[in-house]
Amino acid sequence: MYYNKILFGTLACILSASVEAQDVTLRMAHFAAESHPAHQAALAFAKNVEERTEGAVSVELYPANELGSPPEQLEQTVLGVVDMNLPTQGGLDKYVKAFGTVMTPFAFGSYEEAHSVLDGPFFEWVAPQLEEEGLVMLSNWEYGFRNITNSVRPIESPEDVDGLKLRTPPELQIVAALEALGASTAQIAFPELPNALNQGVVDGQENPISVIYHFNFDELQDHLALTRHVYNSMVHVVNKDTWDSLSEDQQSIVREESVAASTMMRDAVIAQEEKDIAALKERGMQVTDPDSAMFVELMGPARDRVSEYVGQENMQTFLSFLD
Structure with missing residues (x-):
């Protein structure tokens, strides 16, 4: 009996390790042109995730509405047909009304004010609500x-x-x-x-x-x-089932690189404007x-x-x- 328990435990560990070792390809769609800073940030995100996970997680990019209109892409992400998306708050407020507040006319006087609110109390407020709709919020990117x-x-x-x-x-x-x-x-x-x-x-x-x-x-x-x-800004979201399928280490890397891509895009948009x-x-x-x-x-x-x-x-x- 004791031997069987050890054998069962060993097999479970092997199976668990094999699941974690499986390569994952994440399909990421967005609406920006390939020359837009959003796509450049997405390219950097994909490259860094693949490098840091040593190829275990790769990201396929579909820019410029290749997979449908922005509402269609977002719906596909909720359903899990697409793994990641970069909708604006105007798309997300169809699922969580609180997102619609961001686009209140003349709400923000500067980029710095908008970033401070969105990355701080606003994120803590809306992220749990969005998760109930099947999406995990990774970071706020930019649009302008x-x-x-x-x-x-x-x-x-x-x-x-x-x-x-x-x-x-x-x-x-x-x-x-x-x-x-x-x-x-x-x-x-x-x-x-x-x-x-x-x-x-x-x-x-x-x-x-x-x-x-x-x-x-x-x-x-x-x-x-x-x-x-x-x-308004783009918001980096991932299907919750896809997110839950990643290991904790992979989740950490994906989130960190999402934030890094956000910073890259924000800097590029502001500097380029x-x-x-x-x-x-x-x-x-x-x-x-x-x-x-x-x-x-x-x-x-x-x-x-x-x-x-x-x-x-x-x-x-x-x-x-x-x-």
């Missing part, structure tokens, strides 16, 4: 403050936004901000946006500087206004930098709409982090 482009007129004040028809993604927070300024909005899929601009279906659109630059919106739009009306704006000017875009205070004064209705969407309790919790 969103700005308006159009081909009708330069924007110096909120009055210049009034009457413009602007494309937005389907996030209510962005729609609410622009409609509070008097714009009409249209939700058009990003791949269809260039044609919509060319054909005059919409007058303009809004996105972070890195997107405006890397997707050459200067070829389609005459004016860029640095409105910085909404901040002024260069991208200068390059857009050189390419012929007229760039304005209106006083944000004039825009903030008109955001009451937009913030009310966001509060109703995310829930008053969630909004109060988020505002407490800002205080």
Whole structure:
């Protein structure tokens, strides 16, 4: 009997070790262009994870919506068809409403403030909620403050936004901000946006500087206004079953390299932003930098709409982090 116990225990250890030794390939999808800092950070993440795990964990990257639209990629990650994803808070708030608070118009005054909140109390608040939906939150990456482009007129004040028809993604927070300024909005899929601009279906659109630059919106739009009306970032998430299948050491490495990639992307986006704006000017875009205070004064209705969407309790919790 004693011998059988020893034999059984030995076999269990061997089987456990063989399971840990199995090679794992993680499929990671995201929506950014291959030239975008997000993909460069993802490449570094994949390389470092594979090196540090000595090949036991490898990461296959699928950039630029290769595996479907952002909502489709995120759903695939929840279902485990895709292992990792880089959605924004606007995608995640369909699963956990608290994420929607981040995109409250003019919530943050700087990148430093946003990073401090998102990496600190906000992370502790939302990560457990997201895990209940089948996703483990690894780290906050970057995307940036969103700005308006159009081909009708330069924007110096909120009055210049009034009457413009602007494309937005389907996030209510962005729609609410622009409609509070008097714009009409249209939700058009990003791949269809260039044609919509060319054909005059919409007058303009809004996105972070890195997107405006890397997707050459200067070829389609005459004016860029640095409105910085909404901040959001990519969030590195992994399917919970996939995460649970990794050893503790592998989990530590993956999380550490996710944070390292976040730092890399944040540094790249912030450092590159002024260069991208200068390059857009050189390419012929007229760039304005209106006083944000004039825009903030008109955001009451937009913030009310966001509060109703995310829930008053969630909004109060988020505002407490800002205080």
